[in-house]
Amino acid sequence: MFGGLVELVKFACRKRRSRREGESLTQDEIDLIEQSMDGRGRAKCPDCGGRLLQGPTHGDDFNAACDRCGSEFNLMLAFGELMLGQRISDRGPRKLGERACLYGKR
Numbered sequence: 001m002f003g004g005l006v007e008l009v010k011f012a013c014r015k016r017r018s019r020r021e022g023e024s025l026t027q028d029e030i031d032l033i034e035q036s037m038d039g040r041g042r043a044k045c046p047d048c049g050g051r052l053l054q055g056p057t058h059g060d061d062f063n064a065a066c067d068r069c070g071s072e073f074n075l076m077l078a079f080g081e082l083m084l085g086q087r088i089s090d091r092g093p094r095k096l097g098e099r100a101c102l103y104g105k106r
């Protein structure tokens, strides 16, 4: 009974979203991105559900930006699975404008 209550509190307090630049993505965000990957490099933004555009790559990790809200992430794949992620922009709407060339958007 007590154990169940502790689990309930842990569940309620679990951090679901990262918010600031440099913060690691939460497991919920990683799961959401991974579940939306369709094998052709397309995945959904955990903030708004927009499409993530792949940007600069460096070894096994790459940057991705949402084509809708502009949130940016650094993602690391290993064996075809998303292992780690970090937010590289503050969460929230933002124009892609100056990053257009990085993310191949017209």
Ligand SMILES: [Zn+2]
Residues within 6 Å of the ligand: 045, 046, 047, 048, 049, 050, 066, 067, 068, 069, 070, 071
């Ligand atoms: Zn988005």
